[in-house]
Amino acid sequence: MTPTTIVDIIIIGGGIIGNSIAAYLSRKTEVTILVAEQNMLCSGSTSLAGSLITRLREKTNLIPLISETFSMVSEIRNTLNFNIGENKTGSLHISTDHPPVLNTIDLQQIAQKFDIDTYDVDKNFIEKNVPWIKTEKVRQALFVPDDFYVDGIKLGLAYARMARQNGVQYRTNEAVSEILITNEKVVGVKLNGENVYAPVVIDAAGIWSNRLLEKHNVSVPAAPVRSIYFLTKVKPGFFPEKHPICIMPDVKAFSRPSNGALLFGIRDSKSSFTHPRNLPHHISDRKYIHADEMWHVLKNEAQEFCQLIKKTEEIEIAHWVAAPCSYSFDGNPVIGKISGIGGLYAATGCNGAGIAVSAGLGRLVAEIVLGEKTFIPIDEFSPSRFSGDVYADEFMQLCSAQRSQKKSG
Numbered sequence: 001m002t003p004t005t006i007v008d009i010i011i012i013g014g015g016i017i018g019n020s021i022a023a024y025l026s027r028k029t030e031v032t033i034l035v036a037e038q039n040m041l042c043s044g045s046t047s048l049a050g051s052l053i054t055r056l057r058e059k060t061n062l063i064p065l066i067s068e069t070f071s072m073v074s075e076i077r078n079t080l081n082f083n084i085g086e087n088k089t090g091s092l093h094i095s096t097d098h099p100p101v102l103n104t105i106d107l108q109q110i111a112q113k114f115d116i117d118t119y120d121v122d123k124n125f126i127e128k129n130v131p132w133i134k135t136e137k138v139r140q141a142l143f144v145p146d147d148f149y150v151d152g153i154k155l156g157l158a159y160a161r162m163a164r165q166n167g168v169q170y171r172t173n174e175a176v177s178e179i180l181i182t183n184e185k186v187v188g189v190k191l192n193g194e195n196v197y198a199p200v201v202i203d204a205a206g207i208w209s210n211r212l213l214e215k216h217n218v219s220v221p222a223a224p225v226r227s228i229y230f231l232t233k234v235k236p237g238f239f240p241e242k243h244p245i246c247i248m249p250d251v252k253a254f255s256r257p258s259n260g261a262l263l264f265g266i267r268d269s270k271s272s273f274t275h276p277r278n279l280p281h282h283i284s285d286r287k288y289i290h291a292d293e294m295w296h297v298l299k300n301e302a303q304e305f306c307q308l309i310k311k312t313e314e315i316e317i318a319h320w321v322a323a324p325c326s327y328s329f330d331g332n333p334v335i336g337k338i339s340g341i342g343g344l345y346a347a348t349g350c351n352g353a354g355i356a357v358s359a360g361l362g363r364l365v366a367e368i369v370l371g372e373k374t375f376i377p378i379d380e381f382s383p384s385r386f387s388g389d390v391y392a393d394e395f396m397q398l399c400s401a402q403r404s405q406k407k408s409g
Contacts, residue, residue: 005196007032012176013204014041016156020362023159026166033168036191038175042156044283045206045325051152051355054091055116056144057408063114064376065360072359082158085151091245095140118144130243137308149256152355186343204347207326210276220334221386222349223399224274224324226288229265231319236260249407251304268301271403273396274324289322327351329398335381346383
């Protein structure tokens with residue numbers, strides 16, 4: 001007879017969010033927790049992220065979540081002795097000579113409200129620290145010295161190490177094919193053909209989240225929307241290894257250094273989306289953009305960004321990445337109880353900020369599941385805030401627009 005597996009909490013998804021939830025839950029309770037991941041840990045959207053951890057955001061409800069990640073990274077650095085590829089470069093928020101999308105005065109007001117250190121910088125600062133930018137194109141620039149970027153995979157694995165040290169069980173390369181529900185209450189999941197029982201299930205499967213919910217006529221208001229970024233060839237004299245992260249909303253771009261090369265992301269005006277039913281088992285099992293479309297994005301959508309770069313004709317593209325991540329229709333994460341099914345929770349819809357908000361979401365989900373007072377309000381994150389058809393093209397186009405209109409890192 002096959003032994004029956006019974007635990008208290010099952011987390012579906014071993015990406016950075018699932019691992020963060022496991023780490024926070026295991027700190028707060030001694031119940032048995034199982035994380036189920038269909039591939040290797042952090043091998044989905046986490047593995048393809050730009051991994052910026054920048055606090056100054058137009059969507060101010062994200063700032064406390066990111067501040068929690070700041071605190072957790074400090075703890076990992078000081079106590080876990082685990083290298084997460086932390087690079088404290090600061091971030092530079094740039095307004096160009098185009099009509100500004102985001103006024104730096106507004107950013108200063110946000111910084112003051114949330115006690116974020118910032119200061120205005122002049123063109124001499126930019127020339128010295130970001131020598132590849134044409135300073136004559138810069139209208140204003142605001143520097144945030146404490147921002148940084150990490151290796152997203154390593155940060156996710158650091159959360160997993162913390163969780164394992166607290167007794168969390170992991171099953172990798174085993175897919176959850178079904179969430180088991182009886183009398184409108186969760187009773188477990190079907191994992192690799194085996195029934196694993198638990199009264200609480202947290203769907204942190206990212207872009208795959210809705211595939212598991214569809215059978216039960218429930219959903220989360222998010223869709224898999226394509227992100228795209230490029231990596232240049234190495235030019236260490238031109239792209240210093242420690243130059244600041246650059247946030248450039250006027251030209252719909254961001255950048256960060258990458259070992260003497262430049263990594264930059266472009267928010268194309270029509271970010272394509274993938275129907276949840278058409279997602280592959282592994283994120284790398286499918287191409288999300290063809291070469292001709294990639295060059296179209298670079299030539300047309302990145303035109304204004306390229307006009308900011310000195311000697312554009314000498315810059316060579318070495319690599320490019322296009323893959324989906326989970327975007328909601330309103331730019332807010334999807335966190336909380338799934339209405340109508342007892343014991344079922346969602347944690348997805350990170351809108352390209354999953355690395356930055358990871359610890360904050362981990363803490364928030366742990367507080368919700370354990371019935372504690374949450375450290376920030378959660379109404380804006382409710383999975384029930386959208387009542388329409390999340391599989392309709394019109395809804396997915398709303399999610400796509402959120403990426404195209406994004407103004408922060």
